[in-house]
Amino acid sequence: MAEPVRYTRTPYLIVHREDRVRKDVYGAIDDAVVLQAQLMRGPTPSDTALVVMHPIGAPAYLPVFAQLARAGHHIVACASRYSNGDAALEMENVVLDLGACIKDARERLGYKKLVLLGWSGGGSLMAGYQAEAEKPVVQLTASGEETPLAGAGLIPGDALMLVASHRSRHKLLTGQIDPSVLDERNPGQRDAALDIYDPANPAQPPYSADFITTYRAAQIARNRRISDWARARLAELKAKGGEHDEYCFVVHRTMADPRWIDPSVDPNQRRPNWTYLGDPRVVNDSASALGRFNSLRGWLSQWSYDHAQFDSVDAGPRITVPGMVMTAGADDACPPEHTDAMFAAMGSADKCKVTIDHANHYFTGAEGKSHLGEAVGIISTWLAERDLVNDTVLANTRVAA
Structure with a gap:
């Protein structure tokens, strides 16, 4: 059997600026917000990148994203400013961080098509971002303060994938x-x-x-x-x-x-x-x-049930790009009822829902069986059907599985 694609990881920084009096993360220099990112890619060129971010933590080493890179996909994995802790996390700021990452992927890295892939807590972030990019409604933070998000002019993604996701942190x-x-x-x-x-x-x-x-x-x-x-x-x-x-x-x-x-x-x-x-x-x-x-x-x-503003179900009706909701059949983190509600709410005319039978939250499976290959194969086929991945990557998917 052929070896999986050897992919590279290129670390880089994304810097955007905010003129604010209050700093909510340690180590901020003046008005700079510094995000740690990685570009993961195989040897085959692509004009499509899968953009991944989680509100807290760095997503680049999560199993599903590494497996997608082994299949030849190009992955832009970016951490938010809150990668070291979420005590002061404001979702409005995380959406701004994601916006800076997407702008960099489009303008500096040169990707023509961007697919937003939200895993776990990244689901409500990606759905909320896409909704704000298509039809913005947020004017103030959840605490009623001004936010640069109002009028930020976010660049929308070309597709949205919610993988093993819950609907929101607060729900x-x-x-x-x-x-x-x-x-x-x-x-x-x-x-x-x-x-x-x-x-x-x-x-x-x-x-x-x-x-x-x-x-x-x-x-x-x-x-x-x-x-x-x-x-x-x-x-x-x-x-x-x-x-x-x-x-x-x-x-x-x-x-x-x-x-x-x-x-x-x-x-x-x-x-x-x-x-x-x-x-x-x-x-x-x-x-x-x-x-x-x-x-x-x-x-x-x-976390506030009534005041938090980013929820995949609430955002769903404002989303029109093609969408996929992928469920891990044995998910031990994200409630099944969230998945059903997210899919029903999504306003996309082109949407589908799939389940990876018996997969746990990380798709590492039960009794040592991995479900990553199955998940990557489904994702790759879905992207190919929408002209969001080339034939070489699709062929590599079978090898990586």
Whole structure:
């Protein structure tokens, strides 16, 4: 069998500028925003690049993107300014970072066609960006402040692919936040009837529909209490003359979604009592859980149920370019109901939804079986059918699989 395509990785920086008083990341120099990027490409020229970004972290080493590069695709993998932590992350700023990456790919690197590929948390970023590029609506940040995003003139992508994605950070967190917490300053004070990890709780899997309804309402209520407090605290700081002041805080117990311990809740092929971060009981109090460390503006922009502005379902009707939604059949991070809603909302006349059977969130599969080749093959064929990849790359896909 022929060897997979040998691809190269070229690291580079993208610098764009913002004239702001408040800096929300460490190491910013004057008004420069510096983004770390990599260009991954095989030996065959292409006028199409797949652009990938995640709100936090660097996506260039994720398995699916490396496998796409092995198939010969050109990948522009760019980190946002928040690659070292999301406590102060504002999604409006991440969309601006993505805009700088896309502009660089078009104008400096010379790619004529750009496909936005959102994996996991990158899905709502890519969908939100495309919606803003096609029909902008955001005028202020989630905290009600001015943002350069208004009137930014974003360059739209030529297609959108949402791969193993959830609909948004705020809807994902709300579905996972532990509603048993009664006092944010004393998380040990809990409503036992809503503590799904308490063995003495009479509500045990499989959960009744009434329990799930009550539980979900309590999750939204907790999110709203935190959001109301954050808005009030920010207003208090500003009223005292601290226009740019911030306040940082911890949100405890944020991995308590019943679906992770009861496979009958929003079912798929996932392993019970497990998540992409491990045992949900452990993750619930772990430093690695979503939304643990926050700033006021960061909470409102990325986690607030009512105030966060970037959601694939909300953005969907404004998207007209060809779209694909790819689901991992055993996804242990992104809820299946999110995938269904994202696909239904997408306004594209040309759209499809596919599932990689038994694949986990990273497409590394179960029992050592990788599903990456299958995912890359489907992506490559879909792109080729829309004249977004050349025949050589399509042939290489079969080798890389």
